[in-house]
Amino acid sequence: MSAGSAVTGVGSTGRAGGGVVRAVARRPLGVVCVAWLGLLVLACLLAGWLGSSPQEQDLEAVYSGPSAAHWLGTDQLGRDLLSRVLHGGRVSLLVVGVALAVHVVLGVVLGLVAGYRRGLVDRIVSRLADLLLSAPAVVILLVVLAVFPHNEAAAMTTLGVLSSAGLARVVRASAIRVREEPYVAAATVAGLGTVRILVRHVLPAVAGPVISLVSLVAGSALLVEASLGFLGLGTQPPEPSWGGLIADASQAIYRQPWMLVPTGGVVAVTAVACALLGDVVRDATDDRATGEPLSWRRMRTRVVARESREPAALCLLSVRDLTVRLADGTPVVDGVDFDVAAGQALGLVGESGCGKTMAVSGVLRLLPPGATVDAATITFDGRETLGLTEREMVGVRGRGIGYIGQDPVASLDPLFTVGDQLVEAVRHHTGATRRQARAKALELLAAVRLPDPAAVAARYPHELSGGMAQRVSIARALAGEPRLLIADEPTTALDVTVQAEILDLLRDLRSRTGMALVLVTHDWGVVADTCDTAVVMYAGQVVENTGVAEVFAAPRHPYTEALLAANPAAAEPGSRLPVLPGAVPAPGHWPTGCRFALRCPHVTTECVAAPIQSTSDTAGAVSRCLHPRAGART
Numbered sequence: 001m002s003a004g005s006a007v008t009g010v011g012s013t014g015r016a017g018g019g020v021v022r023a024v025a026r027r028p029l030g031v032v033c034v035a036w037l038g039l040l041v042l043a044c045l046l047a048g049w050l051g052s053s054p055q056e057q058d059l060e061a062v063y064s065g066p067s068a069a070h071w072l073g074t075d076q077l078g079r080d081l082l083s084r085v086l087h088g089g090r091v092s093l094l095v096v097g098v099a100l101a102v103h104v105v106l107g108v109v110l111g112l113v114a115g116y117r118r119g120l121v122d123r124i125v126s127r128l129a130d131l132l133l134s135a136p137a138v139v140i141l142l143v144v145l146a147v148f149p150h151n152e153a154a155a156m157t158t159l160g161v162l163s164s165a166g167l168a169r170v171v172r173a174s175a176i177r178v179r180e181e182p183y184v185a186a187a188t189v190a191g192l193g194t195v196r197i198l199v200r201h202v203l204p205a206v207a208g209p210v211i212s213l214v215s216l217v218a219g220s221a222l223l224v225e226a227s228l229g230f231l232g233l234g235t236q237p238p239e240p241s242w243g244g245l246i247a248d249a250s251q252a253i254y255r256q257p258w259m260l261v262p263t264g265g266v267v268a269v270t271a272v273a274c275a276l277l278g279d280v281v282r283d284a285t286d287d288r289a290t291g292e293p294l295s296w297r298r299m300r301t302r303v304v305a306r307e308s309r310e311p312a313a314l315c316l317l318s319v320r321d322l323t324v325r326l327a328d329g330t331p332v333v334d335g336v337d338f339d340v341a342a343g344q345a346l347g348l349v350g351e352s353g354c355g356k357t358m359a360v361s362g363v364l365r366l367l368p369p370g371a372t373v374d375a376a377t378i379t380f381d382g383r384e385t386l387g388l389t390e391r392e393m394v395g396v397r398g399r400g401i402g403y404i405g406q407d408p409v410a411s412l413d414p415l416f417t418v419g420d421q422l423v424e425a426v427r428h429h430t431g432a433t434r435r436q437a438r439a440k441a442l443e444l445l446a447a448v449r450l451p452d453p454a455a456v457a458a459r460y461p462h463e464l465s466g467g468m469a470q471r472v473s474i475a476r477a478l479a480g481e482p483r484l485l486i487a488d489e490p491t492t493a494l495d496v497t498v499q500a501e502i503l504d505l506l507r508d509l510r511s512r513t514g515m516a517l518v519l520v521t522h523d524w525g526v527v528a529d530t531c532d533t534a535v536v537m538y539a540g541q542v543v544e545n546t547g548v549a550e551v552f553a554a555p556r557h558p559y560t561e562a563l564l565a566a567n568p569a570a571a572e573p574g575s576r577l578p579v580l581p582g583a584v585p586a587p588g589h590w591p592t593g594c595r596f597a598l599r600c601p602h603v604t605t606e607c608v609a610a611p612i613q614s615t616s617d618t619a620g621a622v623s624r625c626l627h628p629r630a631g632a633r634t
């Protein structure tokens with residue numbers, strides 16, 4: 001996805017992120033519906049002050065039509081209909097509120113948990129939802145009312161439970177979509193716990209569908225309540241309820257047909273207003289769903305520790321024999337070893353599809369659903385991470401290892417301002433008060449060289465340029481003061497000038513904070529300028545691991561040599577750009593022997609006969625080649 005399209009896609013999301021309320025307020029129909037419902041609720045709440053008592057009888061004026069004394073007329077006992085409609089509304093709206101509260105709490109909690117956690121929880125919730133949706137609601141309501149006669153609260157609670165299944169399904173579907181958004185992955189990498197991510201990032205993003213469906217259910221619940229009252233199963237006379245008033249009016253249909261207008265009218269108009277509001281909210285929030293999910297996802301990764309192999313002593317991060325398999329068992333990273341010392345910068349280099357992203361994702365344990373991580377060891381800061389639970393990994397990510405990705409705008413939650421997101425990260429990592437976190441957030445924005453931090457903090461992600469957004473995501477990654485920052489092609493989506501600024505910033509931060517850096521890139525210029533060590537990957541394997549000066553002076557592996565020769569930055573002006581012919585074999589189609597053999601000008605029969613093992617020279621430089629290039633030390 002180009003930077004431009006990313007900004008556009010997130011921009012539309014961000015616009016709606018200003019709030020469902022603002023989106024609805026821009027639609028006249030929405031304003032009318034909200035105004036009607038708001039006024040009605042207010043009038044019902046103030047019924048005691050607005051009209052006479054609902055039981056006060058005026059036997060001189062039974063069945064009267066609208067008049068100055070009785071704006072909506074009177075009933076069979078001369079009681080004021082306006083007063084009875086408003087007092088009846090209190091009862092009806094209260095029990096509808098009970099149904100909605102149960103509906104929302106159950107539906108949202110079950111839907112969020114099922115959609116976000118997936119697996120067994122999802123299957124259980126889905127089956128439960130199927131069961132509730134197939135249950136005959138009317139029969140169950142009648143049974144409940146038989147057990148609890150005239151208890152509308154019990155009936156409405158049951159209705160809330162039965163209808164929550166539909167909401168749970170809608171929320172589940174939204175949560176599945178939202179959890180694949182890069183900003184949710186970024187929040188996970190920043191070390192935020194599940195509940196916090198659900199409440200802070202997923203819940204606001206599913207607010208649109210939830211409000212839309214709840215409005216529709218409110219209309220239905222109102223009709224059910226009115227029907228129960230009409231059938232005499234609900235609130236009993238002389239206490240007014242909307243259903244009871246309609247029943248009274250229907251009995252006087254020949255004597256005073258007008259009575260049906262205010263009693264039936266208020267129910268009909270309110271139910272229609274709820275339904276229309278649901279439609280308006282759905283239309284207003286539809287464009288919120290347009291953010292394209294990227295490949296980074298929140299995942300439950302199965303981790304397998306192989307037979308022990310010693311991690312490198314004194315290394316901040318030590319990875320041995322890291323293998324990552326997709327859900328179908330296809331390996332995409334195969335036996336990768338590398339070490340990062342404290343304060344060191346390591347460049348992970350290779351063509352697209354070589355497994356660089358998957359290797360760092362394996363370390364962070366953030367992989368596509370169903371993927372597995374096998375390794376002999378992944379030690380961070382002296383601690384083996386393979387045995388850590390997901391909860392313990394949350395502590396490692398963010399505070400121990402920060403992460404910034406390729407698409408900075410997409411990694412920020414479009415629903416919150418930059419300031420909110422930084423304050424959240426700082427508070428999460430440091431436990432600071434809101435005020436302290438705010439001050440720290442501004443410091444971080446200044447540290448990543450953003451002019452006028454206060455103004456930037458007030459902006460939404462879609463109001464930032466790509467370079468600004470990347471600085472913000474670096475600031476957020478720094479909130480936990482990580483000892484290691486993994487930057488996965490952090491400048492891919494940026495133009496050349498901004499690329500240089502961001503790399504300069506990373507170098508500066510590294511020298512100021514002593515933070516180690518793993519930089520995933522395919523740009524040798526970036527490696528030369530920023531890194532101490534180069535790890536070259538090809539078809540899921542490390543084919544060369546050596547110091548940066550050494551790799552430029554004497555590459556050992558023919559792939560490294562070819563990759564360096566194809567570096568456009570080293571091309572002579574006016575000459576044809578060098579290219580590396582052929583393509584990286586796809587995972588699942590790796591040859592048995594040397595994986596570079598098909599593209600290698602030095603290939604021999606023994607290269608293709610059996611897998612090639614890594615060897616290291618006296619200085620510790622590693623290569624995976626039977627015929628290392630001239631100049632290589634032995």
Ligand SMILES: Nc1ncnc2c1ncn2[C@@H]1O[C@H](COP(=O)(O)OP(=O)(O)OP(=O)(O)O)[C@@H](O)[C@H]1O
Pocket residue numbers: 295326332350351352353354355356357358359368586587
């Ligand atoms: N979610 C996924 N599902 C299936 N295959 C995937 C997924 N993500 C990556 N792959 C495959 O895994 C292999 C390694 O991908 P990876 O993204 O790690 O490569 P990379 O070297 O980082 O490339 P790039 O520079 O393009 O990001 C590729 O063949 C890719 O197609």
